[in-house]
Amino acid sequence: MSKEKQEFHMSIGAPSIFMLFVVLVMLILATLAxxxxHxxxxxxxxxxxxxxxxxxxQSHLLTVYEQLEPKDIEQQLKSKNIHYIYQNQKYCLIDSINEDQDLKLTFQVQDENLHIVSFQTENKEVEDGN
Known part of the structure; x- marks a missing residue:
């Protein structure tokens, strides 16, 4: 009786395809990372x-605020050419952060002193064409 040796031979194509698959997966992961x-x-x-x-x-608003004197505030604000609103005995200085947002510094005069009430960021209103 002759004994036949049975060996498993892997052809050169299967390891190459597997290696290409591994390299392709690594390339995709590197690209995603x-x-x-980025x-x-x-x-x-x-x-x-x-x-x-x-x-x-904020720096601009604080610079303007620090230069103000408690007397005749409206005249000082007009001379500094800054947008402001006076409402409910409070002044609100407004400066643009960017095209979408404004920064508002609200302060009031009490006992001959200026007191900051708040800093507030607000989105600008988009005007509707209707």
Missing amino acids: SLRA SYYESTLRQMNLTKQYYQA
Whole structure:
């Protein structure tokens, strides 16, 4: 009786196809990771720009506020050419943060002193064409 040896021979095509599949999957994962990192980077830049614009508007409003004297405030505000509203015995200074938002500094005069009531960010109203 002759004994036949049975061996499993893997052809050269199967390992190559498997290796191509692994490389393709790794390439796809690397591309997705790169796109995600780029998205986070862009988001961080947008947030940084918004924060910068907010602090610039806040600095401008505080500079104007610190230069005010309690007497004849309206005349001082008109000379500084800043947008303001006087309502309920409170002054509201308004500065634009960007095209979508305004920053409002509200203060009032009490006992010959100026007192800040609030800082408030508000979205600008979009005028409807109707």
